[in-house]
Amino acid sequence: MAFDSKPVPSSYRGALRGMLWLVGWIVMMFAAANLLGTSYRLTIGANAAIAVLLALSVVIVTGFAGQFSLASAAFYGIGAYGSGILTTSYGWPPLAAAVVAAFTAGSVALMVGRPILRLSGHFLAMGTLALNEIFILLIVGFPDFTGGNDGKGGVPSFSVWNYDFASLQQQLYLAWSVVGVALYLTLRLQYSRMGRALAFIRSDETGSAAVGIDPGKAKAMAFTISAVFASVAGSLYAHFLGLVSPEPFNVMASVQILVIAVLGGIASPWGAVVGGITYALLHELIVFAVPRFFGAAAVGAGSQFVVGMLLVVLLIVRPQGLASFAQLVRGWFGRSDSKDGEQDLVPSTQISLCNTPAGTNVLKAVDLSRSFGGVHALSNCNIDVSAGEILAVIGPNGAGKTTLVHVLSGALSPSSGEISILGSNVTRQPAHLRAGRFGLARSFQTPKIVTGLSVKSNAALGAHRLGAMGFFGAMVPTRAGFREESAIDEAALQALRAVGLGWAFERHADELSLGHRRLLEIGRVISQKPTVILLDEPAAGLTRVEKEELVKLLVLVRKAGYGILLVEHDMDVIMALADRIHVLVFGKTIFCGSPADARSDANVIAAYLGTKPKELAL
Amino acid sequence: MLDTQFLTQVVITSILAGVVYGSVGLAFVTVYRVASVINFPQADLGLVGAFVAISLSTASNMMQLLGAILASAAVSAVMFMGVLYPLRRASLLVQTIALLGGGIGLQSLMQLQYGTGPQILTQFTAGNPIMINGAAFPLQGFWILAWGVIVVTGLHAFFEWTKLGRAVQACAIDRYAAGLVGIPVGLMTFVAFVLGGVISGVAITVQAPLSYVTVASGLALSLKGFIAAVMGGGERIIPTMGAGVLLGLLEGLVIVWLPVSLQQIFVLLCLLAILMFRPTGLGGRTAHGI
Numbered sequence: 001m002a003f004d005s006k007p008v009p010s011s012y013r014g015a016l017r018g019m020l021w022l023v024g025w026i027v028m029m030f031a032a033a034n035l036l037g038t039s040y041r042l043t044i045g046a047n048a049a050i051a052v053l054l055a056l057s058v059v060i061v062t063g064f065a066g067q068f069s070l071a072s073a074a075f076y077g078i079g080a081y082g083s084g085i086l087t088t089s090y091g092w093p094p095l096a097a098a099v100v101a102a103f104t105a106g107s108v109a110l111m112v113g114r115p116i117l118r119l120s121g122h123f124l125a126m127g128t129l130a131l132n133e134i135f136i137l138l139i140v141g142f143p144d145f146t147g148g149n150d151g152k153g154g155v156p157s158f159s160v161w162n163y164d165f166a167s168l169q170q171q172l173y174l175a176w177s178v179v180g181v182a183l184y185l186t187l188r189l190q191y192s193r194m195g196r197a198l199a200f201i202r203s204d205e206t207g208s209a210a211v212g213i214d215p216g217k218a219k220a221m222a223f224t225i226s227a228v229f230a231s232v233a234g235s236l237y238a239h240f241l242g243l244v245s246p247e248p249f250n251v252m253a254s255v256q257i258l259v260i261a262v263l264g265g266i267a268s269p270w271g272a273v274v275g276g277i278t279y280a281l282l283h284e285l286i287v288f289a290v291p292r293f294f295g296a297a298a299v300g301a302g303s304q305f306v307v308g309m310l311l312v313v314l315l316i317v318r319p320q321g322l323a324s325f326a327q328l329v330r331g332w333f334g335r336s337d338s339k340d341g342e343q344d345l346v347p348s349t350q351i352s353l354c355n356t357p358a359g360t361n362v363l364k365a366v367d368l369s370r371s372f373g374g375v376h377a378l379s380n381c382n383i384d385v386s387a388g389e390i391l392a393v394i395g396p397n398g399a400g401k402t403t404l405v406h407v408l409s410g411a412l413s414p415s416s417g418e419i420s421i422l423g424s425n426v427t428r429q430p431a432h433l434r435a436g437r438f439g440l441a442r443s444f445q446t447p448k449i450v451t452g453l454s455v456k457s458n459a460a461l462g463a464h465r466l467g468a469m470g471f472f473g474a475m476v477p478t479r480a481g482f483r484e485e486s487a488i489d490e491a492a493l494q495a496l497r498a499v500g501l502g503w504a505f506e507r508h509a510d511e512l513s514l515g516h517r518r519l520l521e522i523g524r525v526i527s528q529k530p531t532v533i534l535l536d537e538p539a540a541g542l543t544r545v546e547k548e549e550l551v552k553l554l555v556l557v558r559k560a561g562y563g564i565l566l567v568e569h570d571m572d573v574i575m576a577l578a579d580r581i582h583v584l585v586f587g588k589t590i591f592c593g594s595p596a597d598a599r600s601d602a603n604v605i606a607a608y609l610g611t612k613p614k615e616l617a618l
Numbered sequence: 619m620l621d622t623q624f625l626t627q628v629v630i631t632s633i634l635a636g637v638v639y640g641s642v643g644l645a646f647v648t649v650y651r652v653a654s655v656i657n658f659p660q661a662d663l664g665l666v667g668a669f670v671a672i673s674l675s676t677a678s679n680m681m682q683l684l685g686a687i688l689a690s691a692a693v694s695a696v697m698f699m700g701v702l703y704p705l706r707r708a709s710l711l712v713q714t715i716a717l718l719g720g721g722i723g724l725q726s727l728m729q730l731q732y733g734t735g736p737q738i739l740t741q742f743t744a745g746n747p748i749m750i751n752g753a754a755f756p757l758q759g760f761w762i763l764a765w766g767v768i769v770v771t772g773l774h775a776f777f778e779w780t781k782l783g784r785a786v787q788a789c790a791i792d793r794y795a796a797g798l799v800g801i802p803v804g805l806m807t808f809v810a811f812v813l814g815g816v817i818s819g820v821a822i823t824v825q826a827p828l829s830y831v832t833v834a835s836g837l838a839l840s841l842k843g844f845i846a847a848v849m850g851g852g853e854r855i856i857p858t859m860g861a862g863v864l865l866g867l868l869e870g871l872v873i874v875w876l877p878v879s880l881q882q883i884f885v886l887l888c889l890l891a892i893l894m895f896r897p898t899g900l901g902g903r904t905a906h907g908i
Contacts, residue, residue, distance in 0.1 A: 133841070141880065308720065312700070315716045
């Protein structure tokens, strides 16, 4: 599974870029702190940093992973209360308190994340909203410990050993240094193996499992990282203000944090910076302007009103957020993002060879059945695929072909029967393990392409199972990480060239036609270096020329030694490719044998032409 | 050990509160069955009605109720036209966030107008409460029960027995196809949205004489209505009301064993448990991805 260890030059370049980034950030921060000058402006600057951190936490969980969480304020609160209580009631040093608080927030998120992130859409929103409410009720409900509604004062300023971040200027440095680190980590995550995985989960969870990503685990991890970011923001808040009280951490605050992220562009880390700064300035404007319209007593409600309306207007007018203005400006100067490589109509690269010797049984299903209520979509089906052969599964509409692919790949569980890959029983294994550990690769009837990613990143998703870098490895730069990433890159490019899409690698995937999307999905399948390949109607909707290209490509894939199960309707494609044919009618196998025999089999002819011979008992 | 008078009182209060939860739940169901969105600020829309009724303190009860109906209908219409309609082609995630934003805007406007303090409405029917087992059943309770019955029978009859009721549900299942067969999808979702506002508006208004209403109480009420809707299967009318009453009883009886401070936590844990055991979403319909 591991890649060959050969030196990769880009690892040094990557590390160098990271260093330059850090130096640049520090210089800019000091310049900003000196330019700001007055204490009022410095306070806004520190508030902005906290807003940016909170927005980054939303970017990771909602922007990257697509999970709509309304619990960010609770984790923000865990940080603030953790730091506040530990430093005042127990006299802990602030750094230790912040670390323990962040650890607590992360642990809570990890524990709650897995079950609650099984929910989606509205239900996840309501569930996380309930979590946030529970947090507030706990805070208010244990006043001896938390100070209840009055909160807890006297939180000291942040200090590391003997160095005290007491002045506003020092606080600004501290906050923006933390933001710099968090931003760097988030940017690294975005373009990493796990970042791509989150993008696939956001776009389609079934698809992500088919390349070996464990959606449940990845979502819980994203939730955890987001919680840690929010908790750190909370610790900073507690030390800057010297006071914690329940109100800034209620559900309303979660929505405000969401507004900051939406303001900048919910999936953009730089957008979080723009959003955080804009929000901090806007907040001052609101505090200044609202009393003039609503009276001095109305600052709270007035600013809330502005925030709510801002959210609505923003979503209607510019849902991509302020960060999208950068793209707009780039567009004015006529620079296009994507440039094409050379057009190579004929696949220029060999497909990487299959490891399994030809003729070995790679996929076996015995007595496989699946029913939906009273409908027997699949009954007692026996499947055998060997390396280096194409087994075509055909049958009229509703014959159970797609059900078969779903059951074999683990997207559906069988009602009865056994499935094994290379001799290992995988019947009880979830889809992501069948793909990740056992090397089953599949395509979908409607190609599951992540339109937000480039063509190359889509192909790189196939190589997900070949890598090992988790979230930590993705965010913290290491030599092994750089090496793995460039190896994945190379595997993706090779697969793209093999399917004839090498020229389009820098394009956005949503620019591709259906035919090209099909090819891209097959490229992704190839870059999985699979044990067995399942293709679900790859020719559907293609033009005649595209079908011919597809046939040529699949011949090459077979030649490279892969075993393929091909579900298809198109008889020309089947006759050009199939080594054996398996015919399903209403979930039952009526024929299994060579293409030549299939043509003359009375049952097959009956199933396709509609007559019903006596010997066929359906 | 348990005092039967106390217990009876708890049951009476809980059932009345439960009918209100059930009504708010039915408001959710009405909007969901037609527009296929969960209208997060459902109870806030209703609260507007209650506050308008309170501000019409010199008017007769009927005028107050009429004011509540008109106000919650109007504010629902504004919410629909201002938030949901411009985003009708946006993703569910965007619609939900926007409705949340609209709800916050609405809540803060109410706070600016009516303040944060608790307010109360005078009883619709004057007179002494009926004594059952030593516990008091307030006459206002009949208004709450009556509204519950009206909502349940009305919605049940509309969705199950009328052709229009069946037609509007097609909007939620497939907007495009519903439009193709001639159902005015936009109008129907608008009507459902306004109807949802009125259902919760009247429910909260008739309850207002029994318990104080505050501007901030919308969130908790929305959550409980949502719980009732999910428990009732999300689509069905009578089970939703049943679930609301059950939730009210559960919430009320829990005080008998748990300290008050843990009561709301218990209710929220119920919500989480219910959500977990229904991972595919309302009524078994496949959950919408975002």
